[in-house]
Amino acid sequence: MATPVVAASGSWEQIGAKKREALMSSIPQEWRIPAGLLPPVTQDDVTDWPDTSGWFTPDELAITSLTASELVAKLASGEFKSEDVAKAFCKRAAAAHQLTNCLSETCFDRAIATARARDEHLARTGKLVGPLHGLPISLKDNFNLKGLDATVGFSSHVGDAAKSDSALAELLESAGAVFYVKTNVPTAMMIAETVNNVFGRTLNPKHRQTTSGGSSGGESALIAMRGSPLGVGSDIGGSLRIPAACTGLFTLRPSAGRFPVRHTRSGMPGQEAVQSVNGPMARSLTDIEFYSKSVVDERPWLRDPRCVPLPWQPVELPTKLKIAVMWHDGMVQPTPPVIRALRVTVDKLRDAGHEIVEWDPVDQKEGVVLLGRMFVADGGTAIRKELERTGEPFRPEMLAYETATELGTYDMWRLQSERTEFQNRYLDRWNSAGIDAILCPTIPFNTVKSGSFKHGKLSGWRQGTVTVAVLTLDKVAYTGVFNVLDYSSLSFATGLTVDKNIDTLDSAYEALGDVCKAVNEEYDADMMDGLPISLQLVARRLEEEKVLAMGKLVLEALSSNT
Structure with missing residues (x-):
């Protein structure tokens, strides 16, 4: 079945209720979890539930336990039938939704x-x-599939079914992919946690009191539940990397032009000062590379004029990498588990013979403030107009968009000139340092309690004679700067998990400011205990092949016993 089309009539509350009902009705009865088998709402970790519930057959569990690369090999050999694989993932995705609200x-x-x-x-x-x-490949809500909505969290888009598939969907299907679900996002895809007024909040299946991140948080929850072997999300300020880190997955934020974006829905159409890109999310780095090469080998530049005609190239790395470690961004010290993961990774890389240097975070604050200013440059008008169509209110997480002041054309041009100068200075610093990559946190924590992204923190920024409110984006500062720079960035699971007995706040800890103090005081070692820890590896623009190859070396170093 497909989700029935719901007409966008009535109040925004009524529209949302009808859409949620339609989504649930699209799940066949045989894929609805019997009430007696549902885990209690107090059960935080539900990732093992499919294996222990007895509801899935051994064949279904065997199929859904495999990575994308493993599945493709078995499908190619004829060992698995595509129909059996599709049905297994449809059922597991249906279960994932009933446990985490991810679709x-x-x-x-x-x-x-x-x-x-x-x-x-x-x-x-x-x-x-x-x-x-x-x-089977799952898609974030903003990718158009014919006959389905792409609400991007707005009640006004309910019932506005796509007339055709997005360019990426066409490319993937022509390469053999099978589409079966789309996943939940926050309103306008501009919140670092997945929550909206249509579908509600998506939970992290590894601990349902914590967030799966955003804006690709539906994807991360689904993949963490093994309801998808590989999914595609988008990233404009960390929307792939943050949810991947929250759930211990791998993802690639490519540079603009590498993967097609044609005929996808934006939460802020026409905002191009910082470009949104899309990329894969999966449980292994091998799957990320396999997907990326497969897409580029399909010559996406023939489907989307924004794509760069750059074939996938093998990479020869130096025997000894020079990696700059950024211990913090100058604004927020990472919480104890992230600091430990950084230290362990740095030590392992040194032991493997790689050169480690320090990266001064001197430019990070300017970069993230630039990002915030570009996000609200229209005074929140694009989002406001969409909300007004049904009377839907701004969510509290979007306070910065609700209170922003619109820039004029001249001031916008000046802002974009500042961005370009920032990009120039950062590249010059990079080249002067002679580094191959930057190693840093993806986010300053492993994940946070659900609902922690309560308000966009505001600060004043003088623009000519007007003081405008912009997001300081403390939760996305580690990722967002690399969106401004358009650098190839990999968020990877380190294989380490939070240990409440080790990962405690150091007595020598000194806050870098009020936000840093709040982030570290909110860290709950007991709640985070056992959850995965991720880090970020960054290369220069259009160096997707290189950052993936370097990621392999980092994982090899982490897995060594030396």
Whole structure:
């Protein structure tokens, strides 16, 4: 089944209620968890529930336990039928939604029909449709799929079903992919936690009192529940990397122009001072590289004029990398588990023979303030106009957009000139240091309690004779600067987990400011105990191949026993 189309009539509350009901009704009865098998609401970690509930068959568990690369190999050999794989992931995605509220749309009928066509093609020709033959891929809500909504968290977009697929969806399907679900996002995709007035809040399946991040938080929750072997999200300030870090996954934030964005829905259409990009999220770095190469090998520049005609290139890394470590961003000290993960990674890299140097965070504050100013340059008008269509209120997390002052054209041009000069200075610093990458936190914590992104913190910024309110974006400062720079960035799971007996606030800790103090005081070692810890590796613009290759070396160093 597919999510029934709901007409956007009535109050925003009524529209949301009808849409939620339609989404649930699209899940067949046989994929609805029996009441007696549902884990109690007090059960925080539900990631093992599919294995222990007895509700899934051994074959379904075997299929959904595999990574994307493993699945593709078994589908190509004929060991697995695409239809069986599709049905297994449809059921597991349905379960994930019932436990975490991670979906926004389903298209189960389309998935099964596509999968059958894959099986018939292979049986008839002996050939694969493409490198992604039969692989279920989940998509973030903003990717258009024909006949489905792309609400991006607005009640006003409910019932506005897409007339055709996005360019990326067309490319992936032509390469053999099977689409079956789309995933939840925050309002306008501009909150670092996944919550909106249509579908509500998505929870982290590893600890349902914590957030799965945003704005690709529906994807991260679904993949962490193994309801998807590989998903695609988008990133304008950390929207891939933050949710990946919150749930211990891998993701690549590519530079603009590497992957197609044509015919996707934006929460702020026309905002191009900092470009939104899309990329993969998965449980392994191998899957991230496999997806990225597969997309580029399909020559996306023939489908989207914004794509750079840059084929995928093998990378020869120096035997000894020069990596700059940024211990903090000058504004917020990471919480104890993230600091420990950084120290362990740095020590392991040194032991492996790589050169480690310090990276001065002197430019980070300017970069994140630039990002905030560009986000609210329209005075929040794009978001406000969309909300006004149904009378939907601003969520409290979007206070900065609600209270912002619009810039004129001249001031916007000046702002973009500042951005370009910032990019120039950062590149000159990078080249002068002679580094291959920056290693730093993805976020200053591993994750946080759900609902912690209560308000966009505001600060005054003098623009000509007007003081405008902008987001300081303390939660996204580690990621957002690299959006301003358009650098290739990898968020990776270190394999380390929070240990409440070790990861306690150091007695020598000194706050870098009020925000730093608040972040570290809110850290709850008992709640975070056992949850994964991620870090970020950053290369220069359009160095996707290099950052992935360097990521492999970092993981090799982390897995060594020396």
